[in-house]
Amino acid sequence: MSNNSTPDLKTIKQLFDTCIDLPADHRERLLRESAAEVPILEEVRRLLAIADREADSQRHVDIIDRQLRDLSQNLQRGQQLGPYEIEQEIGRGGMGIVFLARRIDGNYEQKVALKIAPSFASREELRHFHQERQILARLQHPNIAMLLDGGATDDQRPYLVMEYVDGRPISDYCHDQQLDLDARLRLFLSVCDAVSYAHSHLIIHRDIKPENVLVTASGQVKLLDFGVSKVLQSDHQNAQVTQLKGLTLAYASPEQVRGEPTTTATDVYGLGTLLYRLFTGLSPHPCGDSSAEKIIEAICLTSPAPPSRVTKDGTVAFGSKLKGDPDNIAGKALRKEPHNRYSSVGELQADIARYLRREPVQATPPSFIYRSGKLVSRYPAASVLSLSVFLAISGGFAAAMYLASKLRDERDNLIVAQKEIKRQAQTAGRTAQLLTDMFLAASPRNAHGRTVDVDQLLDISVKNTRDSLQDEPAVKAQLLKTLAKVKYRTGKYKDAVALQLESLNIADSFAGPDREERAADLSKLGDYYREANDLESAFHALKQAEELLQQKPDPMLNAINQSRLGVVMEQWGKPRQAIEALNRAERYWRKQADKGGDTGTSTRYNLAISYYGIADFPTAAKLHKQVLDERIARYGKDHPQTLNSYHNLAQCYMRLNRLAEARKYLQLAYETGKKIFSPDHITLRTTARQYARLLRKMGYYRRGIDILSESLNVDAQNRETTALLLATRGNLYFEMGMLAEARDDLDQSYKIFNEILPDSSSISFLSRSILGEVMTATGDREAGFALLAKIRQLNAEQYGEDDYGIAGNDFRLARIALREGRLDEVQSHIDHARTINEKFFARNHPIQLELDILEAQLAVKQANFSQGRSLYEKLLARMMETFPEDAPILSVTRSALGETLLHTGEADKGRQLIAENLRQIEANTPPQAIQHQAGKIRANKLL
Template identity: 50%
Template sequence: MPNPKNRLKVIKGLFDLCADAPVNERDTLLASSDATPEEQHEVKRLLTLHNTVDSNAQQTHIIGQQLRALSQSMPAGQMLGPFAIEEEIGQGGMGIVFRARRADGNYEQHVAIKIAPSFASADELQHFHQERQILARLQHPNIATLLDGGATDDCRPYLVMEYVAGKAIHEHCLAHQLGLKARLHLFIEVCKAVSYAHNHLIIHRDIKPENVLVTSQEQVKLLDFGIGKALQGEADRTNATALRGMTLAYASPEQIRGERTTMSTDVYGLGALLYCLLTGHSPHGLDNNSAEQAVEAICRTETTAPSRAQVDTGGIEDRRSLRGDLDNIVSKALRKEPDRRYASVSELQRDIERYLNREPVLATPPSFVYRAGRLIARHPAASALAAAVVIAINLGLAASLYLADQLRTERDSLLDAQREIKRQMYTAERTTALLTDMFEAASPARAQSRTVSVDKVLEDGARKIRETLDNDPAVKSQLLKSLAQLNYNVGKYHDAATLQQEALQQLETAARLQTGLRVTEAAHMRAELLIGLGRYQRESGAVNGAAAALEEASTLLEQYPDKRLQAQALHRKGQLISRVGSPDEAIEVLNTAKHIWQQMPDQGGALGLANSHSLSNAYFNKPDFPMAAETESVVLAERIKLLGESHPDTLNSYRFVARSYMRVGRWQEARELAQRAYQVSGKIFSTENKIFRHSAITYARLLGRLGDFQAAAEVLNPFLTGEVRELETTAELYHHRGYFNLNLGHLAQARADLEKAVDILGKIYPHNSDSTFLPRANLGEAMAVTGDAASGIELINQVKQENIVQYGADDYGVASWNLRLARIALHTGKLQEASELNQLSRSINLKTFSHDHPIVLQNDETEMRIALAQGDTLTAIELCKRLIETYEGIFPRDAPIIGRLQKLLRNMRNPV
């Protein structure tokens, strides 16, 4: 009797051959094949089906038939490793799932086993293996855990997963008649699972109710990463492949069109899932076989709001509870354009939490009435009492005051307008005079053959302003503010902060003298100065002062609102939090600012783009490198259009995209962008300018990653000659030059540089700030290799514990500190300890980075050097060859690290 598995392969292969051939040639192909009459009959039946149903339904039905045939070939009791098959519990285009139990007698355990179909193509098998790699990286209470894996007797791969005894989330809600709040709490748990996957650079791409189970203990489990995608350098599959794996009813527009999928694709999937939980059906009411309807509905038809949608069994019957915020949240998640959806799953999750807490949500346009309504909802009793008092007072006064107020308003408006025109004209005249004097001072006639520097011009300008205009402090304040901005632009952050504080003092004097400034106008001028002061102090390292200035500005703007200034204050606050606090908190603040900018006609222009630029930086710190690269790429394109390619802000974006590309493995593009930012910045700025410094650091880091430590150090040397100010950027320069010198073997210089870096940062940040982690750990390694091993190890362990407290034990930073400890153990001859620490580092790194990422390759190189130290030259040679091949696949061929490893390989093969 023929093997049913082999028979299925023959039928599938012959069907594929005939389906692609002209109809008049199919009989000839069938007759000339080795298939039996029964197999040929089955092929003819499938071809008939192929010609009579629509293009997507035919694949669905044919695959379904094959899977049913396959399921019969895996009978109950059949063993796969230590597990005995019990029954089939699910099937789809990417495999079939069985419930099984452990039968080796060790302990009782039920599992789910997913087996690849016997007819799977090479591409489908590749993605089955990818699912195993994805699941191995994900350890989360809301994600089904991978337990084991293997292959059947006929070489079909299978996965052994945690068995989840539960119902699909929509069925669970129906069975337990859950209310709105309970459903939203379940949805939040799904968001946490997806957000965790995104943090590990994985997108799911098939979020639907059937892939979210809820146990009897109300625990949510996300299943099936069969068409999931790792974000580090992996291209999307073809549209045809993706369509076979995904569920059309919950697919995003970009999936339907075969475009690139990103984290925003999962935001759409979560929006579709939420829609189902609220209404009982998918956003467009489609079944999986309606391909043409799906393309039209998903890509072009606007989704009916949940509160107006027809409710199926299992949806929320009270439609009024869905109006407003929930309609807006779902609408934002289901936008056709990915960049108009929530920026991240965490942002969607937080909006749901805000809704549950009766707080304003980002998806609803802000207004006084809306925010007041949310406040009243949170505090109904107090709000009712306050309203009653206000109404009673205002009704008594309104009639008598109305007419007088109208007359006063018209009179005051005319007088204010006259005063403002005069003040602006006078300010313009004084500014013109100041600028004329400043530039005349630099003219050849006045300079008398002396070279007049920019610093000298700015110092003279500040002196003249300070010595004049004492009788007009409001104008003096404006001129000091302009000069502060000029100093900031050339990198003189301390001077900028000093001038801005003087501007604030002059404004206070003007207010005391009652020089004609209205209260609201004076408040807005003060808020603007405080926002600028917060920015300058942050850049100069005065973090506490910056926080205080921004807090005062925010308080003023609550009393005297101004949307543009409020967005600026939130932006600067988000930047500060990103540097000294939680990236998630910074992202939330910056997204709030972004929402305000988006309400403006120009979306904030250059200021709105600066906010998105800071948002990209916060994502990088999170670390969400793909989102950082995606966000900054959009900013770069917009800045080129708005500002030009050589504008300082555009150069900053080139640098930011470059460093994000380094993290996701796009090395050639990263090198081109980083080199451009560095070279153009050098033509525009002095070595004290922050943009030039950061561009140099990014370019040097890239050169260091490619293995050219000498060139990297030479890039930084010009910034650290002569008198060097103790700025944060100075600390970064010393830190990176110290690291490069450490790798070059210049140990004394390396330790000196790293000690300076840590000393400067210690004056700026708290001792446990993550901004100090890397410099302190590198200093620890330098101390160890220069004879102070105990102190160096103690310092690295201290950093490691602080990292664990802030970000958890599986953070990739912890892996970095373990690697340094491994290298120290290798240096001191403790080879077993070195091997254990290196393996621990690798296991943590692989939760964030792919096997071929340079950060993981550092573990491979350390393993090679440990093998060499143990005298295992053959293993070291094999590891070295593998490293060279991997680097050649990801780096440009001229990367020095490749040449260095090739030289090492030759020396190992032919020792002197």
């Protein structure tokens, strides 16, 4: 067969997959009965014979490597896959080939990395490939290359479209930039952030090496290639065997090369090898010309030399700077036994951070001289001065007594430290055992044919932890706390609450943690409660943490706790209390060099939301713009968090009547979001809702309905966004006069809000208010008025009688009165709403213009066409200051003005206006819309 016989390869694969698990006689019968040509049958028989000679664990994997990988992956430059065009190959590995590609459909200019599975991939390879897609879809972190898209080739090869990272391996970047030791460590901490984030999502990378850690020209770290990652998800994975396939031996851990279970400790070792490379320019086990057997023996049995003694090209990389703590940190991460390494990536990060702050590190055994040396290095001037004064005053005897006392204190400290080290070792050992048990529970041998998913594995781990460790309460409390965090990360918020409470109760029973640790645990409990929609319990937990922190202040922990408290207050419908708490957190972040990093940005984001809630739109817009700039600098223009900021800033601009800017940001966010998010993603759905709201104001009713319906026609788990989307579409339907559809959407929205939010939550005020108006028009008049009155009261209690939400209530009462013919009441409601709105909105703001429309409609309803004409002319002038020239809402207004001209002696001009604007109205409103029907009625008057 020729190298270009892709259809033949597809047939071979189908026959091979069908036959591989059948007995020999059944295989032959199936092959004889197939319609395949003789060369194809011979090739299948040859591959089956090879497969039969292989060990079961290798059978499906190795055949492809030896036989058909290069044959089946020879894509040419210019070949198109979906909207992407191949440019060149940029890498290949055990799970596929990676190409540089670019999007060519004209909708979105972007270079991407496109990874394609082999066309003769085995079931095992395809499973790994699809697993990588699931892994990447779950990981959204600034230091992890993001999944953008996916698809399949014509011959059914799956492919992934990933963020293209234009960078260099971290080791090359450090060398080329001639980074000093501290700069390399700070860069390494970003790698740890990414790995730790993956671990929190139950994902182990298992192939950390310089080639999988790229650094861009701006200095941003990106972790790549989760192709050999391990995820606790399915019984298809054998937790007892780790294949060497796809790994680089120079950076593999002892347990990997021995085929033993891999845990998060495997990634700690991988990070250790990377750190060693950054220190020395070499891997801890250089391969050179050694055989694989010798390399494996070295990895398993030979401890690498301390980095400070390693030479490259005859020189030592950093010389004496690596002696002591750097040597010890790398050595601890590279221990042969997983339980002797750092128990987590977080511990490794913490030790490096301590080293950078010139504080004692865990990897170096404590001693008085060591601690004193660290103290002197942090405060050299003060230490020298103190020592001089001390020696001058105390003399030799006093110095001797002082040293004796210090030795006694050091002895006591060592005893305490030994106890703490023993407790931490017990916890680390138990944690390693817990992870091992979780992996083993997913193995086919223990699963007995069942599919074991993440939830089952966690439940097994929770039960095992609860049923054991009765004589080790401190270890048990720590493990339960860890499991609570994992439950939280996987969206099981109520389970996280229960486990965190259990951990706290156990800690209380054995004297418990210190105040700072207990405050941190209570603060996390508050966050878990909030996600579980128990805002009252969240508030009490966070207030308890606040009280403890007043007794033992910790500025950073206090800032985090206040930030969490602010979010709870906002969701509880108490924006002013939220602002107080968030400002307390922000005052701390402002003092930090990085303004608090991600956490500080999140605080400012929530602060902007709260200012928006009290109608301080200029402050909200300023904060949202700051957050947007920070996110663009940190993540880039297309990151999910950046897109979230686009639509929040646009929302503020809508309130400030800066509609052109609002439309620009919303259109950018929506169109970009559709290309990088799944349809059920919360950011995309929130953006769709906001974009549709702006389109409604501008008169693009059809487009607004289409966008909202597209977002609602997916199975999404976030119920709050579903409720908000339904409310927005219900309002749009109502604006168009489609009452049945409006009522159905608003009823569904109301039901969801009642189930997930307290009655006082302002998030649902608008949708419930719209429902009240719709109820008055659909047969539930009294209940509708009662609901409007209730929302008005709740709004006044939270925001005051002069809040713009009260003005919105009057606007709805005015529309109801106009519809019901109670014309004498309409103007009083309009006047009251106007008085309030003038405090918040410019005279040409859409909210003010809606009142102008009502006034003009009232004049026409009263047959006062002269006044109606005057009001419509003024309205049109204000609208033209606000909306783009092609906005359909202008055509609707011009058509209404034309009708008044028919009655005021300028019939020809009126007919012209009606005729000129009818096409625009018909193009942007469905036939059921009131605007559409009114335009047709006016046009019919001309016939």
